[in-house]
Amino acid sequence: MARALINVPGQARRGEIIEIKTLISHVMETGHRRTEAGAPIARDIIRQFVCTYNGAEVFRADLHPAIAANPFLVFSTVATESGTLTFTWTGDNGFSVTESAAITVS
Amino acid sequence: MDRRAFLRTAGAGLGLVSIVAVRPTGATPERMQAAIRRVVGSAPVTPGRVKLELPPLSENGHAVPLTVSVESPMTEADHVRAVHVFTEINPLPDVATFRFSPRSGRARVSTRVRLANTQTVVAIGELSDGSFWSDRATVVVTLAACLEGPL
Numbered sequence: 001m002a003r004a005l006i007n008v009p010g011q012a013r014r015g016e017i018i019e020i021k022t023l024i025s026h027v028m029e030t031g032h033r034r035t036e037a038g039a040p041i042a043r044d045i046i047r048q049f050v051c052t053y054n055g056a057e058v059f060r061a062d063l064h065p066a067i068a069a070n071p072f073l074v075f076s077t078v079a080t081e082s083g084t085l086t087f088t089w090t091g092d093n094g095f096s097v098t099e100s101a102a103i104t105v106s
Numbered sequence: 107m108d109r110r111a112f113l114r115t116a117g118a119g120l121g122l123v124s125i126v127a128v129r130p131t132g133a134t135p136e137r138m139q140a141a142i143r144r145v146v147g148s149a150p151v152t153p154g155r156v157k158l159e160l161p162p163l164s165e166n167g168h169a170v171p172l173t174v175s176v177e178s179p180m181t182e183a184d185h186v187r188a189v190h191v192f193t194e195i196n197p198l199p200d201v202a203t204f205r206f207s208p209r210s211g212r213a214r215v216s217t218r219v220r221l222a223n224t225q226t227v228v229a230i231g232e233l234s235d236g237s238f239w240s241d242r243a244t245v246v247v248t249l250a251a252c253l254e255g256p257l
Binding site: 053061072074 | 168169170173193207209212214218221
């Protein structure tokens with residue numbers, strides 16, 4: 001099971017730009033490597049990350065094998081209203097993980 | 107697999123492609139230019155506005171911290187739509203595309219990338235007015251990614 005860590009400030013002032021950090025455990029197998037026996041190792045990566053804020057998309061990343069194992073992303077958004085931030089990672093072999101975090105905007 | 111075993115395998119003709127792919131070259135490889143053209147089309151790419159931050163020297167190519175930011179007011183009329191990152195020497199030129207909106211607040215993102223060898227990384231910023239801006243950074247990598255065994 002993939003484990004995700006998310007760091008979102010719990011509270012923010014309206015209009016403030018908040019920083020969000022996410023980390024998810026994933027091998028990000030490139031598909032360029034071979035086993036000792038010379039057999040190719042199939043690609044297994046996270047291809048996409050999307051962050052939505054109360055349903056509206058605020059940030060998206062398309063990832064390629066050049067992203068290091070356990071993809072780490074730091075980005076920002078404007079604290080507009082109290083609600084929920086949802087984070088979705090999707091990738092090869094049906095990989096899909098969704099996490100969420102609550103934020104209170106005053 | 108250690109380097110010796112890898113080279114043996116390569117000698118057997120199985121890893122020749124990888125060897126070619128990681129050989130450093132002086133010029134910017136055409137593959138990266140082709141990948142950039144796929145994104146920007148025929149539009150001109152101007153150096154500036156984008157800031158690509160990478161360590162000048164990295165001991166481990168498996169996870170190199172990368173931060174890219176673009177100067178922009180991030181309003182509906184003037185914002186950064188996307189930032190595309192490319193490498194010269196990795197097996198694939200594409201690294202990532204980050205998509206922003208006015209709700210992003212600022213166009214700045216950090217992540218960790220794999221670098222197959224000492225090489226130049228290019229970041230292209232795509233603005234809402236359709237213009238493209240770029241920055242580049244060269245990283246010296248002492249332990250290359252892609253050649254070693256499982257992490």
